[in-house]
Amino acid sequence: xxxxxxxxxxxxxxxxxxxxxxxxxxxxxxxxxxxxxxxxxxxxxxxxxxxxxxxxxxxxxxxxxxxxxxxxxxxxxxxxxxxxxxxxxxxxxxxxxxxxxxxxxxxxxxxxxxxxxxxxxxxxxxxxxxxxxxxxxxxxxxxxxxxxxxxxxxxxxxxxxxxxxxxxxxxxxxxxxxxx
Numbered sequence: 001x002x003x004x005x006x007x008x009x010x011x012x013x014x015x016x017x018x019x020x021x022x023x024x025x026x027x028x029x030x031x032x033x034x035x036x037x038x039x040x041x042x043x044x045x046x047x048x049x050x051x052x053x054x055x056x057x058x059x060x061x062x063x064x065x066x067x068x069x070x071x072x073x074x075x076x077x078x079x080x081x082x083x084x085x086x087x088x089x090x091x092x093x094x095x096x097x098x099x100x101x102x103x104x105x106x107x108x109x110x111x112x113x114x115x116x117x118x119x120x121x122x123x124x125x126x127x128x129x130x131x132x133x134x135x136x137x138x139x140x141x142x143x144x145x146x147x148x149x150x151x152x153x154x155x156x157x158x159x160x161x162x163x164x165x166x167x168x169x170x171x172x173x174x175x176x177x178x179x180x
Contacts, residue, residue, distance in 0.1 A: 012054075015044075015046060015050060015054070016054050016064075017068075018044045018045075018046060019040055019041075019044050019046065019050065019051050019054060019055070019061070020064060020065050020068045020069075021044070022040050022041075022043035022044035022046075023035060023040050023043075023061060023062070023065045024065060024069065024102060024105045024106070025043050025101075025105075026039050026040055026043050027065075027105035027108055027109060028101035028102060028104060028105040029101075031108060032062070032108055032109065032112050035058060035061070035062065036058070037051040037052045037055075037058070037061070040061065059116070059118050059119065062109060062112070062119060062122075063118070063119060063122040064122075065109060066109050066110070066113070066119060066122035066123055066125065066126075067122050067125050069106050069109065069126070070122070070125045070126030070129055071129065073106070073126055073129075073130075074126065074129040074130055074132075074133045076091070081133075081134055085169050085172040085173040085176060086165065086169055088172045088176070089165040089166075089168035089169040089171075089172045090165040092149070092152060092153065092156070092163075092165075092168050092172070093162065093163060093164055093165040093168055095153060095156075096153065096156035096157065096159075096162035096163060097162045100157070100162065103153060103157065104157055107153065107154060107157065109123070110123050110126075127146060130142075130146060144175075145175050145176065148171075148175050149175075152168065152171065
C-alpha cells in the first residue's frame with residue numbers, strides 16, 4: 001500500500017515539475033501574457049486539467065514557478081560560493097547565451113512582481129534563499145553583489161550580443177574581491 005502511495009506522490013511531483021518547467025518555456029516563447037492553463041498543459045504534454053488541478057489560478061501557477069525557479073537558482077548559487085571569478089563569469093555568460101531564454105523568462109516573472117503585489121513574496125524568495133544558502137559574513141557586500149548580478153544579467157539580455165566570460169571576469173573579480 002505505501003509503495004502505491006509513494007508512486008502516486010512521485011508521479012504528482014514529476015507532473016508538477018513538468019508544469020513549472022513548461023510555464024517557463026511558455027514565458028520564454030510567448031511572454032507572461034501567453035501563460036494560460038491550457039498553453040502550459042499543451043507545452044507540458046499533460047491533460048488540460050492538470051495545471052488547474054495543481055494550481056487553481058494563474059497567480060498560483062506564476063507564484064509556484066517563481067518559487068521553483070528561485071530554489072533552482074539558489075542551488076546553482078550554492079555551487080558557485082567557492083568558485084573562482086572565471087567560473088562565475090562562465091556561469092553568467094551561459095545564462096546570457098545558451099540559457100538566455102530561461103534567464104529572460106525568469107526576469108520577466110521577477111519584474112511582473114513589481115506590478116502584481118501578490119507575486120512579490122515569491123519574487124523576494126530568491127533573495128531570502130540566497131542569504132539562507134550563502135550566509136554571508138558581510139550582508140551589505142552580498143546585497144551589492146546580488147544587485148550587481150541582476151544588473152549584469154539585465155544589461156546582458158538587452159545587449160545585441162551576450163557578454164563573454166572574458167568580458168565578465170574582470171567585473172566578477174571586482175565584485176567578489178571583498179567577499180569576506
